[in-house]
Amino acid sequence: xxxxxxxxxxxxxxxxxxxxxxxxxxxxxxxxxxxxxxxxxxxxxxxxxxxxxxxxxxxxxxxxxxxxxxxxxxxxxxxxxxxxxxxxxxxxxxxxxxxxxxxxxxxxxxxxxxxx
Amino acid sequence: xxxxxxxxxxxxxxxxxxxxxxxxxxxxxxxxxxxxxxxxxxxxxxxxxxxxxxxxxxxxxxxxxxxxxxxxxxxxxxxxxxxxxxxxxxxxxxxxxxxxxxxxxxxxxxxxxxxx
Numbered sequence: 071x072x073x074x075x076x077x078x079x080x081x082x083x084x085x086x087x088x089x090x091x092x093x094x095x096x097x098x099x100x101x102x103x104x105x106x107x108x109x110x111x112x113x114x115x116x117x118x119x120x121x122x123x124x125x126x127x128x129x130x131x132x133x134x135x136x137x138x139x140x141x142x143x144x145x146x147x148x149x150x151x152x153x154x155x156x157x158x159x160x161x162x163x164x165x166x167x168x169x170x171x172x173x174x175x176x177x178x179x180x181x182x183x184x185x186x
Numbered sequence: 187x188x189x190x191x192x193x194x195x196x197x198x199x200x201x202x203x204x205x206x207x208x209x210x211x212x213x214x215x216x217x218x219x220x221x222x223x224x225x226x227x228x229x230x231x232x233x234x235x236x237x238x239x240x241x242x243x244x245x246x247x248x249x250x251x252x253x254x255x256x257x258x259x260x261x262x263x264x265x266x267x268x269x270x271x272x273x274x275x276x277x278x279x280x281x282x283x284x285x286x287x288x289x290x291x292x293x294x295x296x297x298x299x300x301x302x
Contacts, residue, residue, distance in 0.1 A: 112292030171280040172218045172237040177230040
């Protein structure tokens, strides 16, 4: 079956612009996660959704970052007033159960964001 | 807070030789531990996970890992390396703070190089 998909695969923007990154989880998966992976680093947790609500947004670096999941399926990560330090690969993952530390998370291929 | 340390950002082995990738964790609660592999331009793929059942966990592609609580380790091994094993490997922990309650906290990764 189809895995987690993310669009766009690459996004180049200018400093100060607004960007939206989209994640389509595996059908039927109720939990959805966003991570950020900087060059040479492991992924870093940003936010976790259980259904439509953000169950944990403790990883969002500041208030320029925001994510939504209005219908409990597709999620959008929104970044306002982008900065060069936001350049990274943004990964999305989903899991079948309603969240749980033992759940297997299935990752998408990521969106590479470059802020010039 | 929980954390993961992967010793060796790069590991090089000959084809057919033993693969050993090291992972040590820190967690204030009983951990759930994961190994993911990332091939170039692809998403993270789960190799195996430890969820407090058997301490020796077998995964895909001939990999296995042993949970050793006394050493706070979860090293990944494969008896005989294959050229197709060349990739980036990440150890991760969940079940506590630092990655969200259910998010993953990753190590920095180990790049596995297979010499012909």
